[in-house]
Amino acid sequence: MKISNRQDSSSFSFPKTLLCFFLLAGGVSFAFASDSTATRMILARRLNETVVIDGRLIEAVWSVPGTRGFVQREPSEGAPATEDTEIWIAYDDDALYIAARMYDSKPDSIVGVLARRDENSESDKLSIGIDAAFDRRTAIYVSVNPAGAIEDGTLYNDSQLGTWDGVWDVGVNTDDLGWTAEFRIPYSQLRFTKQQRYVWGIEFVRRIQRKNEESYLTLHPRNDQVRVSRFAELHGIEGIEPPARIEILPYVVSTGKFLEQPPVHAFNMGRKDPFVIGRDYQATVGADAKIGLGGEMTLDATLNPDFAQVEVDPAVVNLTAYEVRFDEKRPFFVEGSNILKFGRGGATSLQDFGWSDPSFFYSRRVGRAPQGTVRHPGFQHVPDRTTILGAAKVSGKIDNTWSIAALSAVTDREYGEVDSAGVLFSDEIEPLTFYGVVRTQKEFDEARQAIGIIATGLQRDFNDERLRSIMNDRAVSGGIDGWVFLDREKDWVITGWAGMSSVAGSRSRMISLQRSPQHYFQRPDADHVEVDSNATSMTGWATRVWLDKVKGDFIFNAAFGAIHPKFDVNDAGFLNFADYINAHVYTGYQTFEPDELFRFKIFTVAAFREYNFGGFRTGETYRAAFEWQFPSFYGGYVSGGYSAETYDGQRTRGGPLMKALSSQFLSASLYSDVRKALRGTLTFTGATGTSGGWQYSYGLYVSWKASKTISLSVNPSVFVNHQVAQYITTVNDPIAQETFGRRYIFAVLDQTQVSASTRLNWTFAPRLSLQLYMQPLFSTGRYSDIKELALPRTFTFNHYERAPASLSFSNNRYTIDPDGSGPAQSFSITNPDFNFKSVRLNAVLRWEFSPGSVLYVAWTNQKVNVENVGDFRFGKDFRTLLRDRPDNVLSVKISYWWGM
Secondary structure, eight states: OOOOOOOGGGHHHHHHHHHHHHHHHHOOGGGGGOOOOOOEEEEOOOOOOOOSSSSSOOSSOOOGGOOOOEEEESSTTTBBOOOOEEEEEEEEEEEEEEEEEEOOOOGOOOOOOOOOTTOOOOOOOEEEEETTHHHHHHHHEEEEEOOOEEEEEETTTTTEEEEEOOOOOEEEEEEEEEEEEEEEEEGGOOOOOOSSSSEEEEEEEEEEGTTTTEESSOOTTOOOOOOOOGGGEEEEEESSSOOOOOOEEEEEEEEEEOOOOOOOOGGGTTTTOOTTEEEEEEEEEEEEEEEEEETEEEEEEEESOTTTTSSOOOOOOSSSOOOOOOOOHHHHHTTTTTGGGSSSSSOSOOOOOOOOOOBSSSGGTTTTTOOOOOOOOOOEESSSSSEEEEEEEEEEEEEETTEEEEEEEEEEEEEEEEEEEEEEEEEEEEOOOOOOEEEEEEETTTEEEEEEEEEEEEEEEEEEEEGGGGGGSEEEEEEEEEEEEESSSOOEEEEEEEEEEEEEEEHHHHHHTTTTTOOOOOOOSSSOOOTTTTOSSEEEEEEEEEEOOOOOEEEEEEEEEOOOTOOOOOOTOSSOSEEEEEEEEEEEEEOOOOOOOOOOEEEEEEEEEETTTTSSSSEEEEEEEEEEEEETTEEEEEEEEEEEOOEEESSSSSSSOOEEEOEEEEEHHHHHOOOOEEEEEEEEEEEEETTTTTEEEEEEEEEOOSSSSEEEEEEEEEEEEEEEEEEEEEEEOTTTTGGTEEEEEEEEEEEEEEEEEEEEEEEEEEEEEEEEEEEEEEEEEEEEEEEESSOOOOOOOOTTTSSOOOOEEEEEEEEETTTEEEEEEEEEOOOOEEEEEEEEEEEEEEEEEEEEEEEEEEEEEEEEEEEEEOOOOOHHHHHHHHHHEEEEEEEEEEEOEEEE
């Protein structure tokens, strides 16, 4: 059977039209450029006395007049702050000292809530940003509220937030004039090169919770996200030396596992699992180090790292062929992760519709679960993660315009143990592996242009050749990125990147890679890809470019991107799937001028199209959205749109294209006043299509500040899905000539899922807190109307419950005869119905008993129950889960910070 790959030539008119619009908008809209504002300057004074960091401001250095004149960003942009703020800055040979008095006409109304470190406290707050490198792009920030709760982090790309846990000190005090704060920030926490006289960037942000007021030392308009380049200039610091910056953090971890003994089964000859003894104890030692290499360069290293304090990942039910991407939570990889960001610099906000940026480096690959399986039958003991022997990263700036970073890690060889009828075996399931990534970027003309590169490498060392059929021997990737601002006011910017990847391995591995969900080269109706059974390597490319307006009330963003079918970065990075070309246009208008009805309002429209490299349109969507906030600080968001009929290249899991019928969608959310102790957000999403399928979900997020020390948040959600054609499996049958000798089996799926994430934070003191997390999840799926795809590139099916086909059910299996008395052979499939129940609990006690030194006590409790039924009965499912005994893990970790 021959199917033409040609489509009407008009199907490619959209990208051409988009490109014309892209260039036209960039060429005619420079008149919207915003006016620049004068830079404020602040003077720091050298200390000649000792400052006690208690927040009382009794030292002489704070008695002289300070800097005032804050200006609002919210709620009345450009107006003077309603309450006065006065700041002072001093320094000595070791640290920067900052004092601030937040005057308040109603000091009894000041909101101060205790919260764990880096937890948003929803209270009055003072934040300070410091650009010690004075590159106008990067900074660290520190924050404190009237109760002494602290936050810190980094700013990069002028506006985006990164993580950082610095070692600094602060004291606060409340009196009849308002509240005060006193900071000491050691130079060891800042990155700067030696100079005779220093000029740093600095900014202050004060929040008054009861007024929802946010004021800055300099004006930061709400219609853009530009931050660091607007910082005031700090002058007066001279005669200081950048310190050696050596920090050592050794730690000890003790872990106890209390596991449920599985039942005895007859096929195991009545033996119990010897690897599940109910209790398992182990202890680990390791160390982290941070060493200044001179100037602004820093070496971070970790030996035998342990992440016992990290919160567990949420449970998910994944019915797709693609991997779920989880957020990185491990401190070594989270802190400073912005140094490896690639491809999206320059612009402060970039939109994507139907596009998922591949990550050249995805740190969750390091220490991932072993990918191999044991070769012997019997009881198994397989580790749930790969041991990280050590990791190191070097990062910093060669000068104010040139940054560089490199990270490397080595993971250990892992083995799975097997007890096969009393005989013990040890099978390699993960090889010794090296990961490496290098990133550098150079800026020009006050960051109006920049160019950068990234390169990654992975090498595996196999002892068991069997593993070479399921893993690549090696993988490398590289990319170039940058941006160009098109006007002096830096309103319009072109941002983009281009990259290549190359992987190598055995022939059997390359065949499985080409047939994997990321590529599907075996698609029988595709003439632009095919499986090469002799290949031992694969090389591909990808690119993405945006035009973005970063300032002003007029919104515009357009982009074009493509991922070649052979592009693959999943060894060290993350890729959903390849073989697509994507383009969008996004525009709108926003105004932050309050009127009688709204405090602000934003209206946007967007359109995107997507093609595969064979020329078939695989996506086309049009969307409109409106966001608003009322004078009461209640607000909401509503979005709706239409997706046109296209082709789906993934639904048959490597089979021919299917039609994706048109659909409509709607989403909405409403939120309450964030100033209140009890606040919430209600969300709804829904979609319906001409196929007859539909789905909807709704959720409620409620946050309650029960007291100054206790906060609770609950996020229940419900998802209901009626899928007309959910993929089940593929069956080989040479009789099925219409579908290239295979039967692609689908069914109607009715799925119901209920979950509720709950967090309780109990903060006993600014550096002592307890956090509890619980996530119950109930998901059921019932399949009906089992059928097969009738013809490629259609949405038509042969239904097995209709003559001449026949379908019967016995012993939890379906037996199917596709053509009754015809020549096709019958086959059977396992009942795909499911009932998944899970509850995950996690509790972490964190005590920072001295600056940088922390004691963690972490407890994890988990229950999972899976049944092959599709009934959703919440009461019954909940009782079933309660009857199951959980697995418990208790860890105690203590780390001690030494600074030199």
